[in-house]
Amino acid sequence: MLVLTRKTKQSIQIGDDIEIQVLAIEGDQVRLGIEAPRSVDIHRKEIYLDIQAENSAASVGPQNLLELIEQSKDS
Amino acid sequence: MEIQTKYFGKVTITEEQQFQFPAGLPGFVEEKDFALVAFPGNEAFQLLQSMNDVNLAFVITDPYYYYTDYAVDLDEALQEAIEIEDRKEIVIMAIVTIQDPFKESTMNLQAPLIFNVGKRLAKQYILQNSTYASKTPLLQQEQGARKRDA
Numbered sequence: 197m198l199v200l201t202r203k204t205k206q207s208i209q210i211g212d213d214i215e216i217q218v219l220a221i222e223g224d225q226v227r228l229g230i231e232a233p234r235s236v237d238i239h240r241k242e243i244y245l246d247i248q249a250e251n252s253a254a255s256v257g258p259q260n261l262l263e264l265i266e267q268s269k270d271s
Numbered sequence: 272m273e274i275q276t277k278y279f280g281k282v283t284i285t286e287e288q289q290f291q292f293p294a295g296l297p298g299f300v301e302e303k304d305f306a307l308v309a310f311p312g313n314e315a316f317q318l319l320q321s322m323n324d325v326n327l328a329f330v331i332t333d334p335y336y337y338y339t340d341y342a343v344d345l346d347e348a349l350q351e352a353i354e355i356e357d358r359k360e361i362v363i364m365a366i367v368t369i370q371d372p373f374k375e376s377t378m379n380l381q382a383p384l385i386f387n388v389g390k391r392l393a394k395q396y397i398l399q400n401s402t403y404a405s406k407t408p409l410l411q412q413e414q415g416a417r418k419r420d421a
Protein backbone atom coordinates (compact mmCIF):
# COMPACT_ATOMS: atom_id res chain seq x y z
CA MET A 197 0.00 0.00 0.00
CA LEU A 198 1.25 3.46 -0.91
CA VAL A 199 1.33 5.67 2.17
CA LEU A 200 1.30 9.48 1.88
CA THR A 201 1.10 12.17 4.55
CA ARG A 202 -1.27 15.07 3.84
CA LYS A 203 -2.38 18.18 5.72
CA THR A 204 -5.78 19.90 5.67
CA LYS A 205 -6.60 21.31 2.21
CA GLN A 206 -3.93 19.15 0.57
CA SER A 207 -4.94 16.62 -2.06
CA ILE A 208 -4.02 13.36 -3.68
CA GLN A 209 -4.39 13.04 -7.42
CA ILE A 210 -5.18 9.57 -8.79
CA GLY A 211 -4.78 9.28 -12.53
CA ASP A 212 -6.03 12.15 -14.67
CA ASP A 213 -9.42 12.72 -13.18
CA ILE A 214 -9.69 11.64 -9.56
CA GLU A 215 -8.81 13.99 -6.71
CA ILE A 216 -9.16 13.30 -3.00
CA GLN A 217 -8.81 16.32 -0.74
CA VAL A 218 -8.48 16.42 3.04
CA LEU A 219 -11.12 18.98 4.03
CA ALA A 220 -10.90 18.78 7.80
CA ILE A 221 -9.38 16.73 10.59
CA GLU A 222 -11.14 16.54 13.93
CA GLY A 223 -9.90 14.10 16.52
CA ASP A 224 -9.92 10.67 14.89
CA GLN A 225 -12.24 11.78 12.08
CA VAL A 226 -11.09 12.93 8.66
CA ARG A 227 -13.43 14.71 6.26
CA LEU A 228 -12.58 13.97 2.64
CA GLY A 229 -13.76 15.59 -0.57
CA ILE A 230 -13.66 13.43 -3.68
CA GLU A 231 -13.76 14.63 -7.27
CA ALA A 232 -14.21 11.81 -9.76
CA PRO A 233 -16.02 11.11 -13.02
CA ARG A 234 -19.67 10.15 -12.52
CA SER A 235 -18.95 6.71 -13.89
CA VAL A 236 -16.80 5.94 -10.84
CA ASP A 237 -18.87 4.57 -7.97
CA ILE A 238 -17.70 5.78 -4.55
CA HIS A 239 -18.85 4.14 -1.35
CA ARG A 240 -17.96 3.94 2.30
CA LYS A 241 -16.05 0.68 2.39
CA GLU A 242 -18.02 -0.97 5.18
CA ILE A 243 -21.29 -0.26 3.38
CA TYR A 244 -19.98 -1.72 0.13
CA LEU A 245 -18.78 -4.84 1.96
CA ASP A 246 -22.16 -5.17 3.65
CA ILE A 247 -23.97 -5.00 0.30
CA GLN A 248 -21.55 -7.57 -1.16
CA ALA A 249 -22.18 -9.91 1.78
CA GLU A 250 -25.94 -9.42 1.59
CA ASN A 251 -25.97 -10.13 -2.16
CA SER A 252 -23.96 -13.25 -1.54
CA ALA A 253 -26.38 -14.42 1.18
CA ALA A 254 -29.40 -13.61 -1.01
CA SER A 255 -27.95 -15.56 -3.93
CA VAL A 256 -27.62 -18.74 -1.88
CA GLY A 257 -30.92 -19.04 -0.04
CA PRO A 258 -32.11 -22.05 1.95
CA GLN A 259 -32.51 -25.48 0.27
CA ASN A 260 -36.30 -25.31 0.59
CA LEU A 261 -36.56 -21.76 -0.78
CA LEU A 262 -39.40 -22.52 -3.18
CA GLU A 263 -41.38 -24.26 -0.46
CA LEU A 264 -40.89 -21.33 1.94
CA ILE A 265 -42.07 -18.86 -0.70
CA GLU A 266 -45.07 -21.04 -1.52
CA GLN A 267 -46.02 -21.22 2.17
CA SER A 268 -45.62 -17.44 2.54
CA LYS A 269 -48.80 -16.94 0.52
CA ASP A 270 -50.83 -18.40 3.36
CA SER A 271 -49.34 -16.21 6.08
CA MET B 272 -35.40 -17.52 -26.21
CA GLU B 273 -34.96 -20.33 -23.71
CA ILE B 274 -32.78 -20.01 -20.62
CA GLN B 275 -31.92 -22.32 -17.74
CA THR B 276 -33.05 -21.06 -14.35
CA LYS B 277 -31.87 -22.01 -10.89
CA TYR B 278 -35.31 -22.96 -9.60
CA PHE B 279 -37.69 -23.48 -12.53
CA GLY B 280 -35.63 -25.41 -15.07
CA LYS B 281 -35.87 -24.12 -18.63
CA VAL B 282 -38.12 -21.13 -19.24
CA THR B 283 -38.86 -19.11 -22.34
CA ILE B 284 -38.22 -15.39 -22.03
CA THR B 285 -38.82 -12.41 -24.30
CA GLU B 286 -36.42 -9.54 -25.00
CA GLU B 287 -38.39 -7.35 -22.60
CA GLN B 288 -37.37 -9.63 -19.73
CA GLN B 289 -33.64 -9.23 -20.40
CA PHE B 290 -31.65 -6.56 -18.58
CA GLN B 291 -28.04 -5.52 -18.70
CA PHE B 292 -26.28 -4.47 -15.50
CA PRO B 293 -23.30 -2.59 -17.00
CA ALA B 294 -21.46 -2.64 -13.66
CA GLY B 295 -22.62 -6.06 -12.50
CA LEU B 296 -23.73 -6.26 -8.86
CA PRO B 297 -21.49 -5.83 -5.78
CA GLY B 298 -19.93 -9.24 -5.24
CA PHE B 299 -20.83 -10.28 -8.80
CA VAL B 300 -19.27 -7.57 -10.95
CA GLU B 301 -18.65 -9.96 -13.87
CA GLU B 302 -22.33 -10.84 -14.12
CA LYS B 303 -23.93 -8.29 -16.41
CA ASP B 304 -26.75 -10.15 -18.16
CA PHE B 305 -29.87 -11.08 -16.27
CA ALA B 306 -33.45 -12.06 -17.02
CA LEU B 307 -36.52 -11.20 -14.96
CA VAL B 308 -38.58 -14.34 -14.57
CA ALA B 309 -42.03 -14.53 -12.96
CA PHE B 310 -42.60 -16.88 -10.04
CA PRO B 311 -45.23 -19.38 -11.14
CA GLY B 312 -48.39 -18.78 -9.13
CA ASN B 313 -46.88 -16.02 -7.00
CA GLU B 314 -47.06 -12.38 -8.00
CA ALA B 315 -45.24 -11.08 -4.92
CA PHE B 316 -41.83 -12.22 -6.13
CA GLN B 317 -39.75 -12.39 -9.29
CA LEU B 318 -36.50 -14.13 -10.05
CA LEU B 319 -33.50 -12.16 -11.29
CA GLN B 320 -31.69 -14.96 -13.10
CA SER B 321 -28.14 -14.66 -14.43
CA MET B 322 -28.06 -15.59 -18.10
CA ASN B 323 -24.47 -16.89 -17.81
CA ASP B 324 -24.57 -18.79 -14.54
CA VAL B 325 -27.61 -20.96 -13.92
CA ASN B 326 -26.73 -21.15 -10.21
CA LEU B 327 -26.86 -17.39 -9.71
CA ALA B 328 -30.36 -16.06 -9.14
CA PHE B 329 -31.89 -13.52 -6.78
CA VAL B 330 -35.43 -13.43 -5.45
CA ILE B 331 -36.65 -9.86 -5.79
CA THR B 332 -39.80 -8.01 -4.84
CA ASP B 333 -41.58 -4.68 -5.03
CA PRO B 334 -40.48 -2.82 -1.87
CA TYR B 335 -43.52 -0.54 -2.01
CA TYR B 336 -45.76 -3.51 -1.36
CA TYR B 337 -44.25 -3.78 2.12
CA TYR B 338 -43.09 -0.23 2.78
CA THR B 339 -45.49 2.16 1.09
CA ASP B 340 -43.47 5.25 2.02
CA TYR B 341 -40.10 3.92 0.78
CA ALA B 342 -38.31 6.74 -1.06
CA VAL B 343 -35.17 6.71 -3.17
CA ASP B 344 -33.37 9.77 -4.51
CA LEU B 345 -31.75 8.91 -7.85
CA ASP B 346 -28.58 10.93 -8.39
CA GLU B 347 -27.24 12.11 -11.75
CA ALA B 348 -24.53 9.46 -11.86
CA LEU B 349 -27.17 6.75 -11.74
CA GLN B 350 -29.33 8.51 -14.31
CA GLU B 351 -26.32 8.54 -16.64
CA ALA B 352 -25.28 4.97 -15.86
CA ILE B 353 -28.59 3.47 -16.94
CA GLU B 354 -29.55 6.28 -19.34
CA ILE B 355 -32.67 7.46 -17.55
CA GLU B 356 -34.50 10.09 -19.56
CA ASP B 357 -38.03 9.46 -18.48
CA ARG B 358 -38.91 8.72 -14.86
CA LYS B 359 -41.88 6.69 -16.03
CA GLU B 360 -39.48 4.08 -17.36
CA ILE B 361 -38.01 3.34 -13.93
CA VAL B 362 -38.97 0.33 -11.87
CA ILE B 363 -37.50 -0.07 -8.38
CA MET B 364 -37.14 -3.53 -6.84
CA ALA B 365 -35.41 -4.96 -3.77
CA ILE B 366 -33.36 -8.14 -3.40
CA VAL B 367 -34.84 -10.54 -0.86
CA THR B 368 -32.80 -12.80 1.40
CA ILE B 369 -35.15 -15.72 2.03
CA GLN B 370 -34.75 -17.31 5.45
CA ASP B 371 -36.13 -20.41 7.09
CA PRO B 372 -38.56 -19.69 8.74
CA PHE B 373 -39.90 -17.32 6.09
CA LYS B 374 -40.91 -14.64 8.59
CA GLU B 375 -37.23 -13.96 9.23
CA SER B 376 -36.64 -13.08 5.57
CA THR B 377 -35.23 -9.64 4.84
CA MET B 378 -34.94 -7.33 1.86
CA ASN B 379 -32.20 -4.92 0.95
CA LEU B 380 -33.64 -1.42 1.02
CA GLN B 381 -30.20 0.17 1.31
CA ALA B 382 -29.22 -1.03 -2.17
CA PRO B 383 -32.33 -1.26 -4.36
CA LEU B 384 -32.27 -2.43 -7.95
CA ILE B 385 -33.16 0.33 -10.39
CA PHE B 386 -34.45 -0.88 -13.76
CA ASN B 387 -34.74 1.32 -16.83
CA VAL B 388 -37.49 -0.66 -18.52
CA GLY B 389 -37.28 1.31 -21.76
CA LYS B 390 -33.53 0.81 -22.29
CA ARG B 391 -33.40 -2.52 -20.43
CA LEU B 392 -30.49 -1.31 -18.32
CA ALA B 393 -30.26 -1.77 -14.58
CA LYS B 394 -28.05 -1.08 -11.59
CA GLN B 395 -27.92 -1.94 -7.93
CA TYR B 396 -27.92 1.50 -6.42
CA ILE B 397 -26.26 1.88 -3.01
CA LEU B 398 -27.89 4.73 -1.11
CA GLN B 399 -25.21 6.99 0.41
CA ASN B 400 -26.90 8.64 3.34
CA SER B 401 -29.91 6.53 4.01
CA THR B 402 -31.47 5.08 7.10
CA TYR B 403 -32.70 2.02 5.17
CA ALA B 404 -31.06 -1.23 6.15
CA SER B 405 -29.64 -3.97 3.95
CA LYS B 406 -31.52 -6.40 6.19
CA THR B 407 -34.97 -4.84 6.44
CA PRO B 408 -37.57 -7.34 7.69
CA LEU B 409 -39.89 -8.37 4.87
CA LEU B 410 -42.71 -8.75 7.33
CA GLN B 411 -43.10 -5.96 9.84
CA GLN B 412 -45.27 -6.47 12.93
CA GLU B 413 -48.03 -8.91 12.10
CA GLN B 414 -50.70 -6.28 11.56
CA GLY B 415 -48.42 -3.92 9.66
CA ALA B 416 -47.22 -6.46 7.14
CA ARG B 417 -49.87 -5.74 4.55
CA LYS B 418 -50.18 -1.99 4.93
CA ARG B 419 -51.43 -1.51 1.42
CA ASP B 420 -54.53 -3.57 2.06
CA ALA B 421 -55.43 -1.62 5.18
